[in-house]
Amino acid sequence: MCLGYPAKVIEILEDGKKAIVDYLGLKKTVNVSLIKELAVGDYLLIHSGVAIEKIDEKEAEKIEKLFGEVRNANS
Amino acid sequence: MQTLEKANTIINTIKNNIEKMGRQLRIIEVCGTHTVSIYRNGFHTLFKGYIDFISGPGCPVCVTHEGYIDNLIELAKMNYTIYTFGDLMKVPGKSMSLAEAKSNGAKIKIMYSPVDAVENIAEDEEAIIAAVGFETTVPAFALSLEKVLEKDLKNVKFACELKTIDQPLKVLLKDHIKVDGLILPGHVATILGVDGFKFVEEFEIPSVISGFEKYDILLSLLSLTQSILDNDFTVKNEYKRVVKKEGNTVAKRYIERFFERTDAYFRGLGLIEGGGLRLKSEYSSFSVQLKYDYESFSNSACRCADVLTGKLKPFECPLFEKVCTPQTPKGACMVSQEGSCNAYFRFGKWK
Numbered sequence: 001m002c003l004g005y006p007a008k009v010i011e012i013l014e015d016g017k018k019a020i021v022d023y024l025g026l027k028k029t030v031n032v033s034l035i036k037e038l039a040v041g042d043y044l045l046i047h048s049g050v051a052i053e054k055i056d057e058k059e060a061e062k063i064e065k066l067f068g069e070v071r072n073a074n075s
Numbered sequence: 076m077q078t079l080e081k082a083n084t085i086i087n088t089i090k091n092n093i094e095k096m097g098r099q100l101r102i103i104e105v106c107g108t109h110t111v112s113i114y115r116n117g118f119h120t121l122f123k124g125y126i127d128f129i130s131g132p133g134c135p136v137c138v139t140h141e142g143y144i145d146n147l148i149e150l151a152k153m154n155y156t157i158y159t160f161g162d163l164m165k166v167p168g169k170s171m172s173l174a175e176a177k178s179n180g181a182k183i184k185i186m187y188s189p190v191d192a193v194e195n196i197a198e199d200e201e202a203i204i205a206a207v208g209f210e211t212t213v214p215a216f217a218l219s220l221e222k223v224l225e226k227d228l229k230n231v232k233f234a235c236e237l238k239t240i241d242q243p244l245k246v247l248l249k250d251h252i253k254v255d256g257l258i259l260p261g262h263v264a265t266i267l268g269v270d271g272f273k274f275v276e277e278f279e280i281p282s283v284i285s286g287f288e289k290y291d292i293l294l295s296l297l298s299l300t301q302s303i304l305d306n307d308f309t310v311k312n313e314y315k316r317v318v319k320k321e322g323n324t325v326a327k328r329y330i331e332r333f334f335e336r337t338d339a340y341f342r343g344l345g346l347i348e349g350g351g352l353r354l355k356s357e358y359s360s361f362s363v364q365l366k367y368d369y370e371s372f373s374n375s376a377c378r379c380a381d382v383l384t385g386k387l388k389p390f391e392c393p394l395f396e397k398v399c400t401p402q403t404p405k406g407a408c409m410v411s412q413e414g415s416c417n418a419y420f421r422f423g424k425w426k
Contacts, residue, residue, distance in 0.1 A: 003108060003413075004211075004262050004265075031188070031190050031215075031218055033218055033325070033329075034214055034218075034323055034325045034326045034329070035325070036325060045262075045265065045317050047211055047212065047215070047262060048160075048187070048188050048189065048190075048208075048212055048215040049187055049188020049189075049190055049191050049215065050188065050190060050214060050215045050218060052211065052214065052262070052265050052266060052323060052326060053265045053317050053318075053319075053323050055316050055317055056315065056316045056317070057316075059315045059316035060316040063288075063290060063291070063294075063316065066081060066290065067081075067082060067289075067290035067293075
């Protein structure tokens with residue numbers, strides 16, 4: 001129930017309360033009422049059809065850079 | 076391979092830190108999703124002899140009382156349609172689960188999102204939304220109630236069994252369990268912020284807010300073991316890409332607008348003062364009154380309560396693997412994908 005997944009904003013719908021996001025190629029409409037200053041290209045953490053926070057790309061990149069190869073080596 | 080070496084360096088540093096302490100650490104992961112990540116990634120074997128991982132009460136399904144399930148089934152018999160998250164379906168009630176009630180003809184529908192559910196409920200359908208979850212999920216229920224108000228729907232109500240994380244953690248740390256460190260739930264912290272967990276510092280137990288990927292867990296263990304070595308009780312944040320100091324302020328305002336604290340029953344911990352959330356009185360017409368006896372458990376042999384308070388490992392329960400499996404769960408810890416019994420069953424190598 002508490003699972004969240006990251007997804008990229010590809011379109012903000014007119015009322016600004018919804019957005020179409022891309023998660024591993026899957027397009028979904030999610031509620032973005034809880035997110036301030038949303039822009040296309042932002043990454044969001046989605047939970048129960050609701051975006052609960054923006055993902056800080058710089059922080060995410062730091063982790064990815066540190067451990068990206070580990071994932072590849074173990075998969 | 077450079078980063079693989081970095082990972083090995085981190086693993087070795089964690090082990091060295093623990094060796095300096097000269098004993099095995101007891102670390103509790105509060106959130107069920109962490110339990111799954113720890114077992115799926117084999118950290119319980121990687122750190123065998125170094126860390127004893129204890130599963131905490133942060134899986135909303137696992138701490139849900141069977142009486143709540145019975146209430147939902149009763150409501151379904153009264154011709155309401157119950158909307159629920161899928162992971163609640165197999166939780167045993169006194170006589171049956173929601174899944175069994177559904178197969179007997181009860182109107183029970185699985186929702187992916189309560190907000191979407193409200194958008195799609197038919198005008199002639201008397202709907203009850205099963206509101207279960209911690210602070211991660213509460214904003215979604217707040218948004219769905221907002222939609223109910225906007226659309227002026229009279230046919231939608233909420234059966235609230237929502238939980239807060241602070242009160243049960245306080246009870247657990249004060250009365251039930253002795254641990255060296257805590258891995259705090261990253262998605263609850265997304266809403267509440269680092270500030271929402273500052274109360275842990277009063278217990279003088281090191282803690283870290285963690286993400287859920289394997290590298291998140293490793294960095295969190297590194298941070299936690301260093302905090303333990305340094306007697307540093309400051310709540311650390313190793314999920315900075317998502318968790319802010321103040322949390323999601325918009326989400327917190329939504330929670331405050333619609334919900335207020337109430338006492339709540341936690342399987343394993345009992346009735347906890349201020350451990351839950353209910354709709355504020357001005358929205359009580361959208362709330363279903365639930366009534367059940369907290370003390371009644373249909374299966375006294377189920378040791379979920381002891382598992383949730385770290386007194387027992389899942390494999391020490393007499394039902395584990397014998398009659399209690401993910402296909403035939405006898406308790407909520409085996410039902411939920413985030414339950415510790417379920418994680419032990421699926422990822423094995425526990426002995």
